[in-house]
Amino acid sequence: MLRVLTLATLFPSTAQPTLGGFVERQTIGLAARDDVELQVVSPVGLPPWPLSLHPHYRARGRLPLREIRKDLIIHRPRFLSLPARGAAMAPRAMARALLPLLREIRKDFPFDIIDAEFFWPDGPTAMHLAAALAIPFSIKARGADIHYWPTRAGIGGQILAAGKAADGLLAVSEALKADMMRLGMPGTIAVHYTGVDPDLFKPIDRAEAKAALGVQGPLIVTAGALIPRKGQSLALSALAEIPDATLLFVGDGPDRRLLEERAKRSGVDRRVRFLGNRPHETLPGLFGAADIMLLPSRSEGLANVWVESLACGTPIVIPDIGGAREVVDRPEAGRLTPADPAAMAIAVREILADPPAQEAVRRSAERFSWERNSEALFEHLSGLAHQRSSPETLSVQTFE
The missing domain is CATH 3.40.50.2000 (Glycogen Phosphorylase B;)
Known part of the structure; x- marks a missing residue:
């Protein structure tokens, strides 16, 4: 049995129902396997009070801390998010907020690996958490997290460090894999194509x-x-x-x-x-x-x-x-x-x-399927999880 903790800052909710739908679909496919147990942690960034009262954040602040959505257990812990200039601080702030929750989750759900769904800020956050918990982690690159975020002040170095520290890396295309390698990431990057539901997306009159x-x-x-x-x-x-x-x-x-x-x-x-x-x-x-x-x-x-x-x-x-x-x-x-x-x-x-x-x-779209997507993701994560043991450590010095 493979136990996966999926870390995704972009994930649908009642506040933002169309945000990261492709991540949700991928996660549902993996969780549906008989040999997988999975929980999702989707952190909610909120600015300090009274900015948190602004209508832009109000709906997010009302989200439940834990819910079951489409048969997935989803945790939505809050972390302090500083608008604009505070972007580079997000991974450490998120990791500090998430570590107590992840330790609590592990008491009943001893997950084997952290699967981060974007390189920013999920990737560096997963790096800090995995080091504190002494477990492997993987990061998936999707596009803007490689093409846009590394150009921002104080962020590119964190992305590269996470890429080098990760036990495994995924890219949504061969071209993105090449871009990651040009940034200095290792060449052991697996290409993980998206899927499509052929029963939903099909020709009509x-x-x-x-x-x-x-x-x-x-x-x-x-x-x-x-x-x-x-x-x-x-x-x-x-x-x-x-x-x-x-x-x-x-x-x-x-x-x-x-x-x-x-x-x-x-x-x-x-x-x-x-x-x-x-x-x-x-x-x-x-x-x-x-x-x-x-x-x-x-x-x-x-x-x-x-x-x-x-x-x-x-x-x-x-x-x-x-x-x-x-x-x-x-x-x-x-x-x-x-x-x-x-x-x-x-x-x-x-x-x-x-x-x-x-x-x-x-x-031309037939080679893209969620079945292939789920199988490839399972093989990737299970291989990483079994590469090394997972003794837990209580140290949090890696990101404080």
């Missing part, structure tokens, strides 16, 4: 789905948080060169107002809809209705929405970043373009002029 949305003509969907790194402003610029097409934004974030204003200035606002965050189970209807999924991100590891769109029979147009070439490996899957509106518009128009069959597109 595109014409009927468009009609249900009240859309006529070509339909383009872009899905992701509305933040600069996702490059949605480029999608708006490309739309100006794709006559009669409608663009749906699925997701929300701080850039929404700027994007709405830009759509008005460029005269395409009547062909743009901002749908906000949507439950994961509604995405197949949106992807399936679209002729193309366009996501002009500046960086990605291997985006789940790429694979989910393909499983729905909808080709994708994306920049040649991260694991893009590992997903768009045939013409039916879509196009890789420069992060340039004109180039993206040309790619979109090419696909619209000669659309691939939905089933042909779907076949």
